[in-house]
Every structure is written in C-alpha cells, then in structure tokens.
Amino acid sequence: MRIDDLPPVRGTLTPDRPLADLSWLRVGGPADVLFQPADEEDLRAFLGALPAKVPVFPMGVGSNLIIRDGGIRGVVIRLGRGFNGIETLAGGRVRAGSAALDAHVARKAAQAGIDLGFLRTIPGAIGGALRMNAGCYGRYVADAFVSARGVLRDGTAITLGPEDMGFAYRSTALPPDLVLTEAVFEGPERPPEEIEAAMEEALAKRAATQPVKDRSAGSTFRNPAGYSSTGRADDVHDLKAWKLIEDAGMKGARLGGAQMSEIHANFLINRSDATATELELLGERVRETVFAKSGIRLEWEIMRVGEAVKTEAGAG
Structure with a gap:
C-alpha cells in the first residue's frame, strides 16, 4: 500500500x-500505514474515500493489546489531540474524547x-474503556454510560445509546472497525x-496488589464466572482468574522474556525484552x-491483533 494511493488528509499518514x-x-511489528486524523471531519472524509477492501484497525494508547510481531495490515487509526477534550456538563455529566486518558477524565470530573x-485506576483511554466495558472495584463503563459518537467504516458518523453498545462483562458488541470519537458519562454528584x-x-490498593511498575496490559484473562456486567444487582464474578492461575502453579511462570507476574497471577508482563510471540x-x-487442572477455559481479556511470525520462543 502506497501513501500516494490513499485519500488526502489534514492529519498524518505514516507508512x-x-x-x-x-x-x-512494548512489542509488535509495524502498521502498513498509521493514520492520525486532525479531527472527526478529517476521519470521516478519509474513511469515506478509502477503498472498502483496505482493512482498518482503531487503536487507542495500546494499554490492552498484544500487537503480534508481524504487525498489522491495512490502516491503523490512532486518535490524538483533536480527540482528547474533557468537558463537564450539567446534571452530573461529563463529555470526553476517545483519546482522553481514563485517569484524566476521573480527575476532571x-x-x-x-x-x-x-476510571482513575483503569489504564488507557476512553475509547478502549468504552469498547471493553472497562471496570474496577465493582463499577463499569456501562454503569455510567449515557451516549457515544463514532464513525463507521464507510465514513458515516453515528450516535450510540446504551442499547446500541451491547455491554457485557469486559466487552461490547461494537463492530471492530467502528472508530469511537467521544462519549458522555453520568456519575453521582458528591463533594x-x-x-x-x-x-x-x-490507587494505594492497586499499587499494593498489582505490578504497576512492570510493563503489562492489565488483567490478562477474564474472570470466568457470573453474569454480564451491565449494572444489574445480580452481577457476580466470584471465581477469579488469578486464583485459577495460582492453583494451577502458573503464578510467576516464564517463557523467554514473558512472565506471569509474581505480584498478581493474572498479569502478563514483559520482564526482559519479550517478543509478542513469547x-x-x-x-x-x-x-x-x-x-487441565480445573476444566475451566480462561478467555483472553487482552486483545491480540496483527500477524504472527514464525519464531521459536524459548523457555526461561
């Protein structure tokens, strides 16, 4: 794919x-092209003119990703300064751009x-938090969500309500190539x-129980028990992934530069120049x-994207 063959933009295209x-x-190969749009109008025009055969992958700040060593084909879209605004509204509401960091939104609110x-202890930006229905200590994006804006693969701008999101435990039903641009949240008003x-x-609790100083992508696997986390009173996830990993003897397990954290068994960390493959x-x-130990199949919470390369990963 040549830059000259792509639609003109006001933002940045990098091959x-x-x-x-x-x-x-800190792993992963290259994108064929990285697009950083100037604003939503620039994003809409680019997607509307981009041939439908060209794949698109919206990427946030990479806090919940393993990008495979072969990189990502097509166009990776990464939102930046034109999408990181935070505005407080009446009625306990906050409007935030998808590139705004979760922690910044929590502090401004x-x-x-x-x-x-x-949101204060959730790593990453609002776009990823929306897509993954991120949560912490019993509250989830679904609990505070009012509406969102996004741009479809064909360049059409849409507004999404709670019924359009398909919120479930650590997931939504959104199309993978939908680019979320902003959201409105509502929270209780307190001093x-x-x-x-x-x-x-x-923050203190997180620092005491999670490997906050290591290179990780947050929780690796979803907790396997309970209902979808949509704010219902019967949402429970009593069976914890970290407990299953510990019971299977895999806490601290290593493969090359990769390791399951010795602080929290459900955190996969890049200990020493790991590859995505490792x-x-x-x-x-x-x-x-x-x-093999429990009969329970853990499901990935970290997104794994891109193409793998044939590499022999050695045990460490």
Whole structure:
C-alpha cells in the first residue's frame, strides 16, 4: 500500500510505522500505514474515500493489546489531540474524547463534584474503556454510560445509546472497525474532596496488589464466572482468574522474556525484552494448564491483533 494511493488528509499518514513504542507491552511489528486524523471531519472524509477492501484497525494508547510481531495490515487509526477534550456538563455529566486518558477524565470530573472515580485506576483511554466495558472495584463503563459518537467504516458518523453498545462483562458488541470519537458519562454528584479521597485509596490498593511498575496490559484473562456486567444487582464474578492461575502453579511462570507476574497471577508482563510471540505463547500455556487442572477455559481479556511470525520462543 502506497501513501500516494490513499485519500488526502489534514492529519498524518505514516507508512510502515513501528507500533511497539505505542503499546504498553512494548512489542509488535509495524502498521502498513498509521493514520492520525486532525479531527472527526478529517476521519470521516478519509474513511469515506478509502477503498472498502483496505482493512482498518482503531487503536487507542495500546494499554490492552498484544500487537503480534508481524504487525498489522491495512490502516491503523490512532486518535490524538483533536480527540482528547474533557468537558463537564450539567446534571452530573461529563463529555470526553476517545483519546482522553481514563485517569484524566476521573480527575476532571472529581474537580466538578462528579464521581467517575472508578476510571482513575483503569489504564488507557476512553475509547478502549468504552469498547471493553472497562471496570474496577465493582463499577463499569456501562454503569455510567449515557451516549457515544463514532464513525463507521464507510465514513458515516453515528450516535450510540446504551442499547446500541451491547455491554457485557469486559466487552461490547461494537463492530471492530467502528472508530469511537467521544462519549458522555453520568456519575453521582458528591463533594470533590470525598471523591479525591476515594480515588487515592483505590490507587494505594492497586499499587499494593498489582505490578504497576512492570510493563503489562492489565488483567490478562477474564474472570470466568457470573453474569454480564451491565449494572444489574445480580452481577457476580466470584471465581477469579488469578486464583485459577495460582492453583494451577502458573503464578510467576516464564517463557523467554514473558512472565506471569509474581505480584498478581493474572498479569502478563514483559520482564526482559519479550517478543509478542513469547507473551502470547505463555498466555496460551497458562490457559492449557488451568484447563487441565480445573476444566475451566480462561478467555483472553487482552486483545491480540496483527500477524504472527514464525519464531521459536524459548523457555526461561
């Protein structure tokens, strides 16, 4: 794919762009083309003129991704400064661009006395949090969601309500090539100092129980029990992935530079220059071992995208 063959843009098109530095795990091959649109109008015009045969992958800040070593074919779309605004509204609501960091949204909301504190400890940006129905300590995006805007593969802009999202536990039913551009959330109105104190407590709890200083992509596998997390009172996930991994003897397991954290068994970390192949193979080894031990098949929470390369990953 040549840049000259792509529609003109006001943003930036970069051919053969390495993606490892855009991923929290610091792995992965290049995108054929990386597109960073100037604004939603630029994004709509580009997608509307882009041939339908060219695949598109919307990428956030890479906090929940294993990008395979062979890279991603087609166009990777990464939203930036034109999509990171945060605005507090009346009625306990906040409008945030998809590129706004979750933590920044939580802090800006808190200053206005709006409690979206559950976002404070979630790594990544709003677009990814929307797509994955991210949550922490019993609250999920679905609980606070009001509406969202997005751009379809053909360049059409759409507005999404809760019924359009298909919220489920750590997932939605959104098309993979839909580019989310902004969302509106609603939270309880409380004194800012109370919200700040609760967020600080959550941060301290996270630091004490998770490998926050290591290169990871957050929780590796979904908790296997319970109902879809859509805010219902009967949502429970008592069977924890970390417990199954520990019971299977895979806490701290290594493969090359990849390791299951010794702090939290459900965190896959890049310990020492791991490849994407090593990370994914270790994850699959954990799944196989847990299944052999418990009969339960863990499901990936981390998204794995792109093309693999034939590499022999050695055990460490």
